[in-house]
Amino acid sequence: MQALTNRAKLVERKPMNLLERLYLPAVFKGMTITFGHMFKKRPTINYPEKKRPFSPVFRGLHILNRDEEGRENCTACGLCAVACPAEAITMEAAERVPGEEQLYHEEKYAAKYEINMLRCIFCGLCEDACPKDAIYLSETFAPADYQRSQFVYKKEELLIPHPIHEPDAYKKALGNRVQRGKVNQ
Amino acid sequence: MGITQILFWFLTVLALASAIVVVTAKSPVYSILALIVTFFSISGHYILMNAQFLAIVNIIVYAGAIMVLFLFVVMLMNLNAASEPSKNRILQFIGLISGGCLFLVILAAFMRSDLANSMVQMNEGNAGLIKNLGKALFNDYVIPFEISSVLFLSAMIGAVLIGKKE
Amino acid sequence: MLIAIDLAMILVKLVLIVIVVMASLLIAMYATYAERKVAAVLQDRRGPNRAGPFGILQPVADGIKLFFKEEIIPNLSSKFLFILGPSMAMLTAIMTSAIVPWGDTIHLFGRDISLQIADVNVGILYVFAVVSMGVYGIMIGSWASNNKYSLMGGLRAASQIISYELAMGITIISLLMVTGTLSLKEMVIQQQQGAWNVFYQPLGFLLFLICAFAECNRTPFDLSEAENELIGGYHTEYSSMKLGFYLFSEYINMFISSVIMSTLFFGGYDVLPFVDESAWGLSQNWMAIIGLAALMIKVVCFLFLFMWVRWTIPRFRYDQLMNLGWRILIPLALLNMLVTGLVVLLKMNHWHF
Numbered sequence: 001m002q003a004l005t006n007r008a009k010l011v012e013r014k015p016m017n018l019l020e021r022l023y024l025p026a027v028f029k030g031m032t033i034t035f036g037h038m039f040k041k042r043p044t045i046n047y048p049e050k051k052r053p054f055s056p057v058f059r060g061l062h063i064l065n066r067d068e069e070g071r072e073n074c075t076a077c078g079l080c081a082v083a084c085p086a087e088a089i090t091m092e093a094a095e096r097v098p099g100e101e102q103l104y105h106e107e108k109y110a111a112k113y114e115i116n117m118l119r120c121i122f123c124g125l126c127e128d129a130c131p132k133d134a135i136y137l138s139e140t141f142a143p144a145d146y147q148r149s150q151f152v153y154k155k156e157e158l159l160i161p162h163p164i165h166e167p168d169a170y171k172k173a174l175g176n177r178v179q180r181g182k183v184n185q
Numbered sequence: 186m187g188i189t190q191i192l193f194w195f196l197t198v199l200a201l202a203s204a205i206v207v208v209t210a211k212s213p214v215y216s217i218l219a220l221i222v223t224f225f226s227i228s229g230h231y232i233l234m235n236a237q238f239l240a241i242v243n244i245i246v247y248a249g250a251i252m253v254l255f256l257f258v259v260m261l262m263n264l265n266a267a268s269e270p271s272k273n274r275i276l277q278f279i280g281l282i283s284g285g286c287l288f289l290v291i292l293a294a295f296m297r298s299d300l301a302n303s304m305v306q307m308n309e310g311n312a313g314l315i316k317n318l319g320k321a322l323f324n325d326y327v328i329p330f331e332i333s334s335v336l337f338l339s340a341m342i343g344a345v346l347i348g349k350k351e
Numbered sequence: 352m353l354i355a356i357d358l359a360m361i362l363v364k365l366v367l368i369v370i371v372v373m374a375s376l377l378i379a380m381y382a383t384y385a386e387r388k389v390a391a392v393l394q395d396r397r398g399p400n401r402a403g404p405f406g407i408l409q410p411v412a413d414g415i416k417l418f419f420k421e422e423i424i425p426n427l428s429s430k431f432l433f434i435l436g437p438s439m440a441m442l443t444a445i446m447t448s449a450i451v452p453w454g455d456t457i458h459l460f461g462r463d464i465s466l467q468i469a470d471v472n473v474g475i476l477y478v479f480a481v482v483s484m485g486v487y488g489i490m491i492g493s494w495a496s497n498n499k500y501s502l503m504g505g506l507r508a509a510s511q512i513i514s515y516e517l518a519m520g521i522t523i524i525s526l527l528m529v530t531g532t533l534s535l536k537e538m539v540i541q542q543q544q545g546a547w548n549v550f551y552q553p554l555g556f557l558l559f560l561i562c563a564f565a566e567c568n569r570t571p572f573d574l575s576e577a578e579n580e581l582i583g584g585y586h587t588e589y590s591s592m593k594l595g596f597y598l599f600s601e602y603i604n605m606f607i608s609s610v611i612m613s614t615l616f617f618g619g620y621d622v623l624p625f626v627d628e629s630a631w632g633l634s635q636n637w638m639a640i641i642g643l644a645a646l647m648i649k650v651v652c653f654l655f656l657f658m659w660v661r662w663t664i665p666r667f668r669y670d671q672l673m674n675l676g677w678r679i680l681i682p683l684a685l686l687n688m689l690v691t692g693l694v695v696l697l698k699m700n701h702w703h704f
Binding site: 021022023027030031033034035037038040041042043044046 | 392393394395396397400659660662663664674675679
Binding site: 212214218221237238240241242244245248249250253254256257260261314315 | 477
């Protein structure tokens with residue numbers, strides 16, 4: 001048979017000679033290798049104290065964005081649900097009534113907005129599809145839970161904290177995403 | 186009664202009791218364990234007679250090696266009390282008679298010997314110390330010693346021959 | 352007669368026994384920690400570092416965990432033997448420490464106290480006897496578990512220990528020809544005055560080391576607990592502190608065999624080879640403490656070697672193990688014994704026959 005590469009080596013199966021049967025040379029060889037590893041750099045980091053920075057293209061849990069005054073951006077247009085290849089997003093639209101202007105950015109808003117995190121593949125297509133910069137993927141993981149129903153995230157869990165009432169939590173949730181959002185637009 | 190005498194009686198009772206258990210125990214594993222206890226108490230007796238080398242060798246060879254093999258075989262064969270073969274009455278009787286005769290002879294020999302009255306020789310007798318034992322073996326008894334070693338060698342070769350395939 | 356014993360002597364020995372046993376347990380405890388740390392270091396990992404600074408409380412946490420585990424005794428097992436097994440393993444592991452000379456005599460409270468529990472004149476043979484008893488703990492426990500994997504592990508352990516004991520015994524014979532004494536204390540004194548025994552018996556040391564690995568059931572000879580073949584080996588059915596006893600006795604065995612090897616071949620509490628320590632002009636007590644420290648350093652080196660080998664070499668196959676023991680180690684040990692005997696004989700005749 002023609003060899004694909006010329007790196008193939010025939011395995012020798014000759015009986016061991018006396019020195020090999022003593023196993024000692026091989027043992028010492030192995031031991032020098034493991035000893036050398038004592039002085040190698042350890043790739044592990046002490047996780048909770050030290051965290052690795054996320055890559056700029058990391059896609060974590062979804063967040064529903066608000067504008068500077070704390071009004072929800074989402075208009076429940078349904079483009080994200082259409083774009084979603086895993087069909088993880090469902091929503092129900094509602095009309096803004098007078099007096100809710102400080103709550104919702106536009107006249108239409110999402111009364112119900114759910115993402116099934118077990119279906120979601122974190123592809124980020126919803127983020128690309130959104131014309132209002134209302135949804136984007138943050139830098140957190142979906143935490144573990146005991147029940148499947150807990151993985152269907154409601155609107156309350158997805159909404160970003162209010163930028164005026166809770167500015168610290170808002171900044172934290174926003175992360176470094178603002179820049180990327182702008183680049184996308 | 187000194188502490189050595191207490192030890193002597195303790196070891197004696199232990200040896201006899203465990204020896205009885207060896208015979209009467211239902212499970213062979215228990216009888217082997219009892220036999221090990223017997224060997225240990227006999228080793229204790231050796232130490233009381235200041236024969237430390239003998240005591241230790243008794244433990245190494247009998248308790249440490251031969252009894253392990255016994256236990257090995259018993260565990261491998263998984264002998265149970267139920268599967269014990271029924272013994273011939275006559276054979277049992279003959280065994281009792283011959284064993285009793287052996288016991289009588291040993292008893293008589295010990296009664297006659299001058300060791301009969303000195304059961305404990307702590308720190309006095311020195312025949313059992315390794316130096317004296319070695320000198321006795323290699324000076325006075327060198328020929329029987331070597332002959333017995335040849336015997337062992339032939340037994341070893343026999344074992345190798347049996348163990349070899351074909 | 353009964354009262355005519357030196358009560359102070361008994362008290363001193365009792366204190367010494369308690370100290371030695373406690374120290375053995377403590378060292379074994381931290382050997383488990385060291386094992387995990389060494390394994391981590393050799394594999395570019397970090398190892399336990401959560402319990403206390405550098406994970407120093409990890410063995411305590413492990414011990415507490417083992418204590419609070421449920422004790423399970425198999426229904427069809429013999430309960431007495433099931434408990435006897437780990438107890439015997441622990442007992443035989445600790446018993447060896449009785450004859451080890453931990454250091455020179457120290458002068459305390461107006462008495463000369465020897466840092467050795469018992470100077471038996473059959474010293475090394477006592478070690479041998481106790482080691483050969485060590486297999487019972489494993490065998491009894493494995494049989495009492497009423498589990499075929501346990502039994503296989505126990506049988507493997509027994510046959511392995513018996514096989515390697517032979518080579519070990521022959522190696523010790525050649526060592527005894529050099530030293531001419533069985534007492535460990537006298538051996539150390541000889542090595543203090545002359546050279547360490549490892550210079551006289553390099554091959555003997557190597558053989559002894561390999562056999563010690565096998566006797567401790569350590570990798571590459573840990574066939575009796577080969578996880579991928581026998582589940583857990585002889586301690587498959589054990590849980591809670593009874594399992595802890597088995598695991599612990601392995602580490603005590605390791606510690607004790609390191610001590611024995613240091614004593615037999617590396618001068619015990621002798622600080623440096625070819626150096627007369629008495630010329631340093633230190634007091635008796637200081638010399639004893641330095642000697643003890645020297646012994647402990649040697650022991651730690653051996654313990655590291657044990658772990659280093661464990662995390663380097665894969666397990667032997669069973670036929671390879673038996674081949675190594677019977678076809679290589681025993682002939683080599685016999686050869687070593689013959690050569691040693693010849694040299695000793697020539698030396699006794701002042702090198703001319």
